[in-house]
Every structure is written in structure tokens, then in C-alpha cells.
Amino acid sequence: xxxxxxxxxxxxxxxxxxxxxxxxxxxxxxxxxxxxxxxxxxxxxxxxxxxxxxxxxxxxxxxxxxxxxxxxxxxxxxxxxxxxxxxxxxxxxxxxxxxxxxxxxxxxxxxxxxxxxxxxxxxxxxxxxxxxxxxxxxxxxxxxxxxxxxxxxxxxxxxxxxxxxxxxxxxxxxxxxxxxxxxxxxxxxxxxxxxxxxxxxxxxxxxxxxxxxxxxxxxxxxxxxxxxxxxxxxxxxxxxxxxxxxxxxxxxxxxxxxxxxxxxxxxxxxxxxxxxxxxxxxxxxxxxxxxxxxxxxxxxxxxxxxxxxxxxxxxxxxxxxxxxxxxxxxx
Ligand SMILES: [Zn+2]
Numbered sequence: 354x355x356x357x358x359x360x361x362x363x364x365x366x367x368x369x370x371x372x373x374x375x376x377x378x379x380x381x382x383x384x385x386x387x388x389x390x391x392x393x394x395x396x397x398x399x400x401x402x403x404x405x406x407x408x409x410x411x412x413x414x415x416x417x418x419x420x421x422x423x424x425x426x427x428x429x430x431x432x433x434x435x436x437x438x439x440x441x442x443x444x445x446x447x448x449x450x451x452x453x454x455x456x457x458x459x460x461x462x463x464x465x466x467x468x469x470x471x472x473x474x475x476x477x478x479x480x481x482x483x484x485x486x487x488x489x490x491x492x493x494x495x496x497x498x499x500x501x502x503x504x505x506x507x508x509x510x511x512x513x514x515x516x517x518x519x520x521x522x523x524x525x526x527x528x529x530x531x532x533x534x535x536x537x538x539x540x541x542x543x544x545x546x547x548x549x550x551x552x553x554x555x556x557x558x559x560x561x562x563x564x565x566x567x568x569x570x571x572x573x574x575x576x577x578x579x580x581x582x583x584x585x586x587x588x589x590x591x592x593x594x595x596x597x598x599x600x601x602x603x604x605x606x607x608x609x610x611x612x613x614x615x616x617x618x619x620x621x622x623x624x625x626x627x628x629x630x631x632x633x634x635x636x637x638x639x640x641x642x643x644x645x646x647x648x649x650x651x652x653x654x655x656x657x658x659x660x661x662x663x664x665x666x667x668x669x670x671x672x673x674x675x676x677x678x679x680x681x682x683x684x
Contacts, residue, residue, distance in 0.1 A: 377434050379466035380443025384458060387417040387471065388426070394499075399467040403418035404440075406461075406470030406638050416471055419459065423452030423473075424578050425642075428645045430480050430519050437461075440469065446476050448518045451578030454630040479510050484522075484650050489593040489638060492655040494616060495638055496556040496558060497623075500546075500676045501527040502535075504633065507670035513648075515637075520597075521647030524637035525669055531634075540573050540654040543625050549632040550605070551623045554616040555588060556596050562642045563587035566606040568626040576628050582635065583627025586620055594650060595642045599635035600627050617679070 386395045396410040405411040425627040441462040449456045454475050461470040472647035495501065506525040507513045527534045529547035536545040543549045568583040582599030584606065590597055602624025609616060625632040640646035653666050658676040670677055 357522075360392050375434070375441035375443070375462040375464065375466040377432060379441065379462060380432070380434060380441075380445065380460055382443060383402045383443070383462070383468045383471075385459050387420050387458075388572075390414065390417055390421070391553070392417060396632065397467055399469065402463055402467045402469060404463065404469050413471075420456075420473055422451065423456050424449045425579060428519065430455055430476075430517070441466075442457065446480070446517065446544045448520075450581055451522075451628070453518075453581060454514050477510055479508070479516040480519040480522050482519070482522050482648060484640070484648060487651050489594060489650060489653045491557045491559075491590040491596075492558040493638065494554075494679075495527075495597070495654055495657055495675055495677045496553050496598055496620075497527065497634060498554065498677060498679070499551070500529070500674060502530045502671040503669045503671055503675065504528055504671065505671055507668070508651075512671035518640055518650050519648040520644045521637055523652045523668065524635060524649060525652060526633050526635055526679055527675075528631070528633040535633075536573075540631065543573060543632050544571055546573070546625075546632040547588060548623045548634070549625070551601055552619050553586075553598055553601065553621045553634060554622060555618045555620055556598075556636070557588075557590050559588040559590040559596075559614060561586060561608045561610055561614060562589045562595070563610045564606050564609050564612075566601075566604060568603060570603050570632075571629060571632045573625065577629050578628070582629045582644070583629060584621070584624060584638075585627075587639075587644070588614065589642060593640065595639045596641060597635075597637050597649070599646055600624055600629040601632060602626070602632075 357560050398610045425446040427450050428448040432445040435442050443460040444456045456472045457476040504526040505513045510516045515524040564586050566584050584601035585599040587597045602622040605622035623634050636649040638652045653668050655666050
């Protein structure tokens, strides 16, 4: 089943005023049909409707197959019903298992809720957040030693492609670069990448709540779908704040659920598992342990070196070069 948030008062009122108006429920039902591929009924009802976009049931099935190629929905990010040119438009953004940035589906329906058209694209907007001015209680360090480059990070979709999915709203992708490149040569194997197999450490004290291992690392540029974060660790920091570290190296996890960890303790190694095209660390802070229902929290690091300057507290952004103070001191 596809789940959705509670209906807004405005929508409820509009539905009460107009019994025949297309509804969120009808939009969800059409998405469900596209996802299961059981489209015969949809087509029988909508195929001959004026303004029908799809020329045949086969064309509709082809669209549905394309939608499913991005994987199962892992979470609903947002949905809405609006009106355009006299038609109802159902818009749905969801996290999907075969594409890390989420997928946006738009359906048009006529006044009777019949499906007239459908399109999909990658979301290019930030997911809504209630945590814009949140100040984290947990004092996080970079969960890595040495110097790291922020590939994606920050608050806007332009500088952080994660921002379109709610749990990843403020996430970081971290890799190592030398002379502008993250790998030696053509980077055909994981071992060519500077980030590969680097130690991942606990960003703060806490208790391990998720420690999933056993997902085989991808070959570079050949992400295997079906598993978003690959091998991952989630830590409960005791402040209703949880960190997630994903794409970890297969077989590298040193902790299990229930383990108490201290800041800086070795947890695993950087890998290339899940929806990852090259070895890197995905790092995010969340309001609950389950990433499928979590909302991301602004990811503030404490006392680190950013682009050569020591900062007390800051949210890293795309292009930043980060070094924990402890690593800096060891030079
Ligand atoms: Zn990521």
C-alpha cells in the first residue's frame, strides 16, 4: 500500500463541497496501479477519455515499467493535488530504492478522477523541513580521520542533491581527492579510490541501533539497485538524534546493535555498497532511527578545520575541505 500524510483542512473542505472532484486518494490509486502494473481497469475507465495522453494500454504499461525501473518506493516525501488548465494534477515525490535522489511523479486527472496523463522526473526542489533553525544537541565530529572533500552538502538542492529526500535533507557525501581527482588512473576498481577502505569512526558517543553488513560492494560506476544505503550503521546519541553512515565496505563492520560506542571509536571502513557509484561515505543526522520515516536534521560539526580555518560549529557545504582538529594536531 502507498501511504500518505493526513489530508489538509483545505483539501477536506474542497472535497466536501464537490463530491465528484478528483482526490488525493484517486491519485494514490493510480500510482498504485502503475506500480503493480495492473492497469487493465485503469485503461478501461480512462483510455477513451478526452485528452488521454497514452495512445494505447501498451503505452501506459511502458510508462509504468519505466517508473518501476527506479525501484520500489522507500518513503513518501510529499504529495499534493492542484489544478492546471481545468484538470487535477496529483504530484508525488518519493524516495526510491534504485535512485538515491528520489522520484517525482505527476498525474493528470479529469473531473471524474480518470487518469489522462503521467510524467516522471527527478525532483529538483528541497524536501519540506520543520528543522530549518534546528541546533543539534549532539556534538558531532567528522566520522573520519584525515582530510575529506564534500561532494554534496548544504541546504539547497543546487549544492546538495540529497536535499530532495526528507531523511537526507542535510546529508553529506564525503570523499578524498588528490589533484582534483578521487581516484588514481581511470578509477576502474574500488582500490583505485583514495576514500576506499578508510576507517569510519563514531561521530559522537551513543548506542548502535542498526549495523547492517553483507552487501557486496559495487564496481565503480555500476551501482546495483534495490538497496539504498548498502551496509550501514545508525547510532542513537541519546538526544533524540541519530546519525547514519552508509555505503560501508562489505565485511568491515566492527559493531553490532546494542553496542555502546565512544566518539572516535572505529566502526567500519568506507565502501561502495548500495546506491553508490564510487567509494565514499554518506553521513546524515536524523530525528529517528528508522531512515524510512526519519526527517533529516541540519548536520552541524563541532570544532573542525574547514578550508584551512578552525571553526567551532558549522554545517559543511559542497566543495568544503574538512579535517578533524585531532587529525590536524597529529601532523
Ligand atoms: Zn549520499
